[in-house]
Amino acid sequence: MVAFTDGACLKNPGGPAGWSAILLAAQAITGSVAREGAVPIECYGYIPQAPTTTNNRAEITAVLAVLCIAAADYPLKIYSDSEYTIKVAQGTYQMKANADLWALYRMLLARRKVAPLFEWVRGHAGHDLNERADELAGIGAWNGDKNAYRKWQESSALEAHNVPSSAELLALRQQVQKLNSLFGSLDPQTSRVSAQERQFIEDMAKRLQKSNFNPTLKQSNWVKGLAAKYKV
Structure with missing residues (x-):
């Protein structure tokens, strides 16, 4: 099965x-x-x-x-x-x-x-x-x-059409890179970073490498929330 x-x-x-x-x-x-x-x-x-x-x-x-x-x-x-x-x-x-x-x-x-x-x-x-x-x-x-x-x-699809500006994308990439580096340096067994947060940032780091990827408002807000939470 x-x-x-x-x-x-x-x-x-x-x-x-x-x-x-x-x-x-x-x-x-x-x-x-x-x-x-x-x-x-x-x-x-x-x-x-x-x-x-x-x-x-x-x-x-x-x-x-x-x-x-x-x-x-x-x-x-x-x-x-x-x-x-x-x-x-x-x-x-x-x-x-x-x-x-x-x-x-x-x-x-x-x-x-x-x-x-x-x-x-x-x-x-x-x-x-x-x-x-x-x-x-x-x-x-x-x-x-x-x-x-x-x-x-x-309603989620409508959010996907809100394309961020070049400056916003650059700032988002920088936040994701910092979070990805931070999460990668922490032990998954002992850190307070959840597996879901870790996987989300790994996925976002890969997606943001593509020139045609435009994050949704929810994705952008989650990145910003994690950046504030982990102070990066």
């Missing part, structure tokens, strides 16, 4: 959030691409607003859903764009939060004959199954209200 998971949080932290999972038979997929005519199992869910609701919890919940659905007797491979979820599940990162969900993960893991394999896939990079999982997680965050989800997507 092969699965693609994702999580979405409309306000991180605080929520609401959504999770999604797409499952296919192993023979219905080549590499990480579904074969023509493959019929997946698609599911998603809603996580209400709460101070503890985060994107990471949504990502973990998606993995838990897969472990509940996929037969425990067969091998399982899970694709996720959450480095945090994969690294904690594999034991590479030390668990520092979401202990309740990771306890459920260990319980479900104990029921399987073989531990699942994880593979990271870059989010928002045109991967069909990851994009579909992203869409389903967004619908989940809107509690299944597809019209509300589409309006939210349209």
Whole structure:
């Protein structure tokens, strides 16, 4: 069995959030691409607003859903764009939060004959199954209200058209470079930099190297927020 998971949080932290999972038979997929005519199992869910609701919890919940659905007797491979979820599940990162969900993960893991394999896939990079999982997680965050989800997507698309000036892009690149250097110098196991923050800055550093990349307002604001948070 092969699965693609994702999580979405409309306000991180605080929520609401959504999770999604797409499952296919192993023979219905080549590499990480579904074969023509493959019929997946698609599911998603809603996580209400709460101070503890985060994107990471949504990502973990998606993995838990897969472990509940996929037969425990067969091998399982899970694709996720959450480095945090994969690294904690594999034991590479030390668990520092979401202990309740990771306890459920260990319980479900104990029921399987073989531990699942994880593979990271870059989010928002045109991967069909990851994009579909992203869409389903967004619908989940809107509690299944597809019209509300589409309006939210349209408003996000409008933000993408707000092209920053050359001076703003230069300042953003400098902030990202400083953050990337800082994060790279810190031990992931002991620093207070989250895996999500680290991955976001790594992705932004790569994207900003392309001359045709224009960051959205949300991306720019997140960079500015991190620059202020870590005083760079």
